[in-house]
Amino acid sequence: MPPEKNYLRRRRNSLLPLLALMAGGCADPPADLVLVNGTVYTFGSDDGSPVVEALAIRDGAVVAAGDSAAIRRLADAGTRMLDLEGATAIPGLSDAHAHLFNLGRSLSWADLRGTRSAAEAVERTAALAAELPDGSWxxxxxxxxxxxxxxxxxxxxxxxxxxxxxxxxxxxxxxxxxxxxxxxxxxxxxxxxxxxxxxxxxxxxxxxxxxxxxxxxxxxxxxxAVIPKPTATDLDRQLAAAAAKAVSHGLVGVHEMGVTLEELAALQRADAGGTLPLRVVAYLGGAPALENYQGSPVRPDAESLLRLEGVKYYADGALGSRGAALKADYSDRPGHRGLLIQSHAELTLRVKAAVDRGFSVAVHAIGDEGNHVALDAIQQGHGAALADHGEVPAITEARHRIEHVQVVDPAEFGRFAELGVIPSMQPTHCTSDMPWAPDRLGPERVKGAYAWREFLDRNLILPLGSDFPVEQVSPLFGLYAAVTRQTPDGQPPGGWSPEHRLTRAEAVLGFTAWAGEAAGVPQWGRLRSGDRADVTVFDGDPMTVAPAELLELDVRTVIVDGRITFP
Ligand SMILES: [Zn+2]
Missing domain, CATH: 3.10.310.70 (Diaminopimelate Epimerase; Chain A, domain 1)
Known part of the structure; x- marks a missing residue:
């Protein structure tokens, strides 16, 4: 595997291509959609700039950014005009690790938490029953x-x-x-x-x-054992409900971490039918899905909503249940080191099986031993595929990633950069785990936990996600956790291991451009001329409001590939 990969390097400050906003005499066709009178962070540079008032969109792409008067001149009678009325637009937010189908399933179940009586549980179930097909479980x-x-x-x-x-x-x-x-x-x-x-x-x-x-x-x-498996219609309905919820929280895309072939088919139906309201970068769910899937990765051009990028594997379990594999004993359970889901050799073979067929891999790894084995398996599995097939683009362009990356041996941070492995992390996992993670790991080892700055300092991209429905769907919780390392009620004061906090711009990049780059699409997640027009509009400014106010922001509008998908 080559020691250096361009897509992994953080984009250098690139100037927004100078936009030809000459009044009159412009032969370009009029814009389809213009946004005016707002604050628009284009993220042509990694600090969010240039910041403009207005944006013009044509054929799903950004064609110009500038002041409102200039952008208005790109409109004609057929152009849709969206007055932002002082609201703030940023590149559309993507969740780089989530589970739409799990969310959809949970939305089709009655939520009985907090019920005060059996009768209340029956009442809530009855409310759901009305929305589901007659006679279904x-x-x-x-x-x-x-x-x-x-x-x-x-x-x-x-x-x-x-x-x-x-x-x-x-x-x-x-x-x-x-x-x-x-x-x-x-x-x-x-x-x-x-x-x-x-x-x-x-x-x-x-x-x-x-x-x-x-x-x-x-x-x-x-x-x-006798509850029927979801039908295609069930999956379609669950996907639609989950996608609608995701979009209502400001998301323009999701990296879907592990689908069955039936779920992939539901995504393909929604895409073909024009009902998918956001981008989905799908990863097949492990070896069984890969073995039964006949085709290759599907990486269409940047305007397409659905990509099939890779295969999701597991190296180990989770820290909370002490299933994450550690190199030394759990500090709060001597003699126990968690467990690997499969052996080092097996995982290596599975990585090779994916890379042989042109897929990237996304390996769940949480403990330091889990991350060690995942790095080894990617290095050796990819290397073995490369030795078999040579430097063909399908293999050299693979974008391997490790999911969660929660506890890393400090000696191994450098391997991510050397091997070109993308660390895909979830800020809210950090703030959910921080009350007990130090007990599990002890004072020394915890220094390598949720260590975002270690990756940024090595000039790696850091795609961010939520792992919903494990955590909240709204990316605002992730942005807040990333910049504060605090719980929503502000604990602990100053943040937990605050040296790893992200800047506001880095947190937004994690949910925008870095998610796009992790999916292999540099035209996603920025609003430069020529980029795909994915936009999230908030009533306030997520780049400048006080951290606690991030959680209060309302999503006003969501635009995916130039089309308004919310409200
Ligand atoms: Zn997950």
Whole structure:
């Protein structure tokens, strides 16, 4: 693998190409859309400048930036005029690591967190039932009988009374118990004669011996096994709901980290049907998806909304559950170092299998051992593919990345730059984990955790994301966490390991141009002449408001490839 790759280097301050804004005599066709009377950060340079009042867009691309009077002259009667009324436009925000389909699934489940009674849980489920196709399974999650009055497990008959023959399955907040309707129990073949499975329990009425509808641990699998897999129509609906939510929070794009072939097909249908409201850079979900996928990566021109860029693999688990693989013992659990999802050799073979077919890889790695193995696997797997095929563009242009990159051995930061591996990080993971990460890692090792500045100092790009629905969908939480390293209520004062805070412009670059470069499309994420016209408009200025006010900003307008997709 070549020691240096241009796409990984941060773009040098490049002057916005001088725009020919000569009044009159201009032979160019009129703009399709112009934005006037605002503050527009074009990010021709990495500090956000030039900052202008107005923008002209034609055929999905930026054609001019300048003052309002000059830009108005590029319009004619057929041009759509958007008066920003003092609002602020920045390059459209992209989430470089997220899960639209998981979000869509969660939106099709009743959210039962915070319910005060079983009746309230039924009420919320009923509200959802009206939006789903008749007779389909109703699912929900988040109830906790300890919060209810009385604090007792509910009964299937409450669900039967509300939903009749419709199967209902509502999971407890921790997922270790479920509440099934009689129809759901019947579908799973559970009755008074069904024995408790090993590792699980079917709660029963002490008088009759009939199941109450509450299933504990392994008994849950009896019902889960019979819940139908989502149909193509379900996936289409879940994608549409998730994409609409993402766009409403100001996103113009998402790097979708791990899709099944059925989910990829749903993305392709939405793209072909013109219903995809944002850009999606998709990564296949692991070896099974790659093996079953017949084709090559799909990297169309910059105006296309859908790309198939790579394959998502896992090196290790997560830090919170002590599944992240560490080089030395967990500081709060001696003798335990987490675990690798697959061996070093296996991961290397999987990387090679992807690169052989022209795919980039995105490897989930959280612990320092996980990151070490991911770096090795990318180096060796890519090297082996290169040795087999030679320096063909499909291989030399691969953009390998590591996802999360949370804990890195300080001796290995330099390998990212040497190997050309992109660190893809999520600022809100840092601020969610910082209360307990020092316990897991100890005072020395924690210095290499969430160490954004280590990468920026090595002139690497740092694409940023949220990992939604694990974290909030709104990129404002990520921008806020990136510049403060504080929780939304401002803790700790001054920020956690504040030396790693990003500047406002760096945080925006992480969600714009660096996300674009990580996807291999330098025309995404800046508003220079010729760039794709992806724009997020806020009622306030995300480059200058006080950090706490970032979370209060409202999304006014979202433009994707020159088309207004929100509101
Ligand atoms: Zn993820």
């Amino acid at each position: 109703l699912r929900g999650r988040g109830w906790d009988q300890n919060d209810w009055d009385p604090p007792a497990y509910p009964d299937r008959r409450l669900l039967d009374a509300a939903f009749g023959d419709r199967p209902v399955y509502l999971e407890r907040i921790d997922g270790h118990a479920g509440w099934a309707s009689s129809a759901a129990l019947a579908a799973a073949g559970i009755d008074a004669d069904t024995p408790d499975p090993e590792g699980g329990e079917i709660l029963r009425d002490p008088q009759t011996g009939e199941p109450t509808g509450i299933l504990i641990d392994a008994a849950e699998n009896l019902v889960r």
